[in-house]
Structures are given as C-alpha cells and as structure tokens.
Amino acid sequence: MPGIKDRVAVAGVGATRFTEHYEKDQEDLLVEAVEEACTDAGIERKDIQAIWCGVYYRFTGLSGTTAADALRLYGIPSTRVENYCASGMDAFRNACFAVAAGVYDIVLACGVEKITDQGSHGLPNVLRDSIPPFMPPASAPALFAMAATRTFAERGWTREDLARVAVKNHANGAKHPKAHFRREITMETALEAPMIAWPLGRFDSCAVSDGAAAVIITTPEIAKKMNHKDDYVVVKANGLAVTTASPMHNPGFDYLGFPATRMAAKQAYDEAGITDPARQISLAEVHDCFTITEILNYEDLGFCEPGEGAAFIREGRSAADGNLPVNPSGGLKSFGHPIGATGCRMIGEITRQLQGRAEGVQVKDPELGLAHNLGGPGAVCSVTILGRN
C-alpha cells in the first residue's frame, strides 16, 4: 500500500490565538483561522472544494454544518470527524486521503472548540458531557496522575521532572503571539502551585482554551502554483491507532506509556521510511495534556529508550535549542488546548517551522517535523510527519 507519502501538500495554515475568547463565538474563530489559511495559500474561501472539521464536544459542533455555516460554504461536502483529542488530526488525515484519491484538488481540514463560556452548559457540564455512561467516571487529571505515580515508583522520576516540562513549554509559549499563557514560569512556581490530582499540580495540566486552526491541503503539483510554490510542505506519513476507549481502566495497563502512540508512530515511521526517529525527526509538537504525558511521549515516539524520558527533559534534549526540540510552540500546556483545534494547530506549527517562519521560537533548519495527538485516556493516537518538499 503506497500510503500518502509525498502525494499531499500543505498549501496554507492558519490559527486563532488560543485563549478565553469570550468576545468571539465559534463561528468567528473558524472564520479567522480559515481566512488566515486561505490568505497563506493564496486562495479564496470559495476555492475550497470539501471540508473536514474536527470537533469533540457536541455543543460546540454538530455535523459538517459546524464549518459550512461558519464559512458560508454551502453545497459542498463537509464532514465532522470526532476522535477524542485526536479529532483535528483525524480530520486532516481524511482530507489527505480524499486529495490523494484525486477526488478533490483543494480541501480544508480544520478544527474548533469553544468551551470556556458555554452559558448554561458551562464547565461542570463540559465535564459531565465528557464522560459517556459507558466509561467509568474519572477525571483526566486523576487518570494521568496514576501514570505519574507509577513512573515515580518504577522509574524514580520526580515532581521536579514534571515541572521541567512545564517550565520548558512556558518558556517557548511565552514567545508565541498566539499562545494562551504567554509567560515564563520558574520551577518554584510549578512546584508550589495548587494540587489538582497528586502529583499533578496546576502547571502540570493543560488548560481549557477556545480556538480554531485550519490547513489548506492540495497536491504537490497544484501547490507549486500557489503562494508557497517554493516552500510548500509535503505529508510524509500519517499513522492512527485506536485502543480501547479507556485503556487506563484495563487491568493490564502498565501506566508507563501509551500503546496507541507506539502503534501510530510505528505506522507513520514505516510509511515515511524513518528508522531512527531520535536522529531523523528535527522537531515535534506532541500532546502534553499533562506534563507526565509529554515525558512518556518521548519514549513512545522513540525519541529515547524506555525509561529515559525524564533524562530527556533533564538534559535539555527537548528544549528549543536541544537536539530534538519538542513543543517549541509551548505545547498544550502553554499554547492551550481547544480540543478539536489542536491537531490542525500542530500541523500548522510544524509547517511554519519547516518553512523557517515559526511565529514563536524558530527551530534551526528542520527537515522533518512530527505532530502527535493523543485522545481520550490514551485511547487513540494520530501521528503526522511533514517534510520540506
């Protein structure tokens, strides 16, 4: 099977700032992100032939009309893709397939979530709605905290290791004009913050944000005639792997990483022909819903050996000036996490990095970038690899 390697191009990217957008509704956010992506690609909105929109919460988006209504793009196909926190990257994946199939020339993948202000729905109901009756009731911090305590016991990792991730991501996000939390923090700030679910404190947890992100996708042949004719980005691979809806409730789960990430990464590395990700991947945007998740991602993505995750952050290897910068945007922790929007936001960040025009910290001369979305409590993972053409 040929996969989509080198058959699909990213022609333009856009994103709103991720923050509490009390003054804008989800339609405003989508329009802002898509207009930026269209301008970046050098097309008009009406050139879009089909849409895939990643939205997680039902009250922020329902059906393909979520995007079509916002953009006033009627009469074309528009599909809502929902796959937990990987919704946005799965929207991107399906859009890539349609272009690779030759069905459309220019399509839009996007994602949006407006969750900080939902009137009567509000945050308590966000939490209620996030746990369907077939899943055991446990909050995300409580679940990921178990992974942290397990690594403390098994690996000897510490709260300081977690705090290092928060400090790094805040240092990066502080420089990004679109990040939710644009300020640096100290180790003391992270360690002394209020506890949410021990050992995860406030700075170990990403926040709830509003925002939207958009990607214009086309073929390399067409990209050569668009704005980024010289520096369009090509899709090298996408992997998507699903496990059970709640692997953390599985008695066999070891809490030392996420099988979904390992399986999605293997798919993507096989497709892209990557045999040594630690050397071949220039930078990554990974799913740091919690600081412990980022450290486990290092291992699951093959950036280091199992058990070496904490050393990876301690030694600064994932810092902006490290040998494999991770989350130079600030990550979910500092950039924010409007669920459906995050996957396409990551694709946009990697694209701009590969083009040498990152909005925040620019990594030096990257060749291959990886975006990683982990959805549910480790239930689903999508890994996308992008490269310079």
Place this chain on the structure above:
Amino acid sequence: MPGIKDRVAVAGVGATRFTEHYEKDQEDLLVEAVEEACTDAGIERKDIQAIWCGVYYRFTGLSGTTAADALRLYGIPSTRVENYCASGMDAFRNACFAVAAGVYDIVLACGVEKITDQGSHGLPNVLRDSIPPFMPPASAPALFAMAATRTFAERGWTREDLARVAVKNHANGAKHPKAHFRREITMETALEAPMIAWPLGRFDSCAVSDGAAAVIITTPEIAKKMNHKDDYVVVKANGLAVTTASPMHNPGFDYLGFPATRMAAKQAYDEAGITDPARQISLAEVHDCFTITEILNYEDLGFCEPGEGAAFIREGRSAADGNLPVNPSGGLKSFGHPIGATGCRMIGEITRQLQGRAEGVQVKDPELGLAHNLGGPGAVCSVTILGRN
C-alpha cells in the same frame, strides 16, 4: 477530478434487524452486523485494515473506539464520522476515499445506534440532546410538518398522498426479515392514527430503532478474488452537500424540497455520468424520515418533475413493481432508523438488490441503485450510486 467511479468495490454487507433491541447492547449489534459482512465478503475480522463508523448520538458512540472496542480491533485506525442522519453514508464515503487513494486494501464502513433504551438518558434526553443550544428548539415532526402543509397549499397534495407512502413502505417492509415493523397497513390505519404534528400522524413518521449495519470495501481487483468475485458491486459515485444547520429556519426556505438533496444528487449524477435519473436509476433507497420527505425526495432526486411528487406515488411508479421502485426494503418508515446505521444499511440493501439476493422484495434485474441519506432538518445530504460490475 476523477472521483471514485468504478475504483471502489463493495465486497460484503451485513446488518442486524432494526428494532427495539433491549436484549443487546450497541457492541452486540455492531459485532453482529460486521460478522455478517465479513462472512459475506469471505474475510475474517482481522483482515480489516481501517474502520469508519457513523454514529450520531454521543451517548451511543464516542470516537473511533466505538467500533474498535466492539470488534476488539485494536492498533488500526478507527474514525467516528458524524453528519446528522447522513453519518453512516459519510462514513462509507470516507472509507471509499481511503481505498481509492490506495492507502488500504480492505476497510470497514459501519454505523450503529442504540437509542430505544438508554437508562437514565432515555428518550426525553435523546430529544434534549438532539438540539444543541445553537439551534432553535423545534422537533423534527414539527419541522417536516411545515413542508407537508406547504405542499398542501402550493401543490394541492393531501394527507392521502402521504398515507400512500406509508402503505407502500409497510407493504415492502412486511416482507423483509430485518425490518422493524413487519406488517402491512391500510390507508385507513395510516389516516386514522394519532396525530403527531399535523398533518403528520404516527404512520407518517419513522420510528426510533436500534441497529447496526456494515459494509466491507475494497478495490475491484481484490473483490475479484473474494466471495463475490462475479457479482461484487462497484461504487459509481458519491455526492455530499451541506447547507446551513437548520435550513428550515431560514426565511428563504420554500419548504418544497431540500436543496442539499438536489446538490448532492447533481454531484453524484455528474460523477456517474447519469443524465436521466428517472430512466437510468433502477431502484432507490431514500430517506423517508417522514412520508412527505419521500415524496419531496422523488422531485429533488430527479425521479420526476417538480410538483409531480404526489403523482409519482399515486401512480405507483415508486411501488415495488413500479418503474422506479423506492424503498423496496420498507424504508425508514417500516425498516426503522437507528440513525448512524441507516446509511450503511441502505448501501447493503442496494448491493443485495443489484446481486439479485434482496432479503425482502427483490426488484427485477436492476442495473444501477441509488442510496440517499438526508440529515438534520434538510441540512446535509449524501447520495451514493452503486452498479453491477
């Protein structure tokens, strides 16, 4: 753009009975439908390389794990597609794109909904959850009733015309072993039934059902080596068109048909090279959520001229022995409507009809079949055309 015409094959189909499945959960239903489809295709479940699952209600399905967990198919991609009542057919569409792109050899499109028994969720909450806060609160019967009264005023159609659709579809469904309501009804039964939203009575409205449906999709080359090597079915076209989330609340809406259907049908006819659907389409499974919808579908799909919809049913042209049989399965009215499952169920019915092995009424020697899903209050439409290889 080449579209997917003749590039994708239906290798196997399966469905549960659509009914009140109090004794089975949604996982049972999905497994039953998928096992039947695998057996029909001559494959094992583990041969499936990727999954698309159409699910509408959040409490019946969330993320790609909905299907992966039921089928115990872990480590492969699984995507939830949600597009109102067109969720199942949009899952099929995306699965077709992935196969046409050459990314996978054998994939599964499926749909499921378990809504008659939801414990504390129950039917009142089904209704509450079906109307997100950004949509005006009006029930589906109330909205579609306005289309009926409009046609009464503009076209001179009557409650008898609506009842004829119910009588036809019950006559067909009575013969189908998997239909929800397996009994014939008389005009009197339909006309004297309790009113739901005038002029739509109980027999003008499809019911809430539980059920699942599945389709195994591959390339024609591979289908030639599978169970249906001689009579596999090929995809001739798919059209999907989205309008606003609630076109019926648009002051410009004329209530005499659905623009989404007309636009999706045009896409599909253009792709399939169909210039005279009334003559070229052998049979159709259309979205008769209400009897008035089926009559308007005749017009929107080009089976007759605008205004002639009622004549089409009066003259028996859509009857099982008519020149363009519509809903020989019994349709949503008699067969039932577990929302996410309906699109794939229709694909399965058309496939079996083209293969001469319909489970209920067999249409005589069909060449081309059309499946039509209308979602939301006319918000989104998917049209799939299948043909003999």
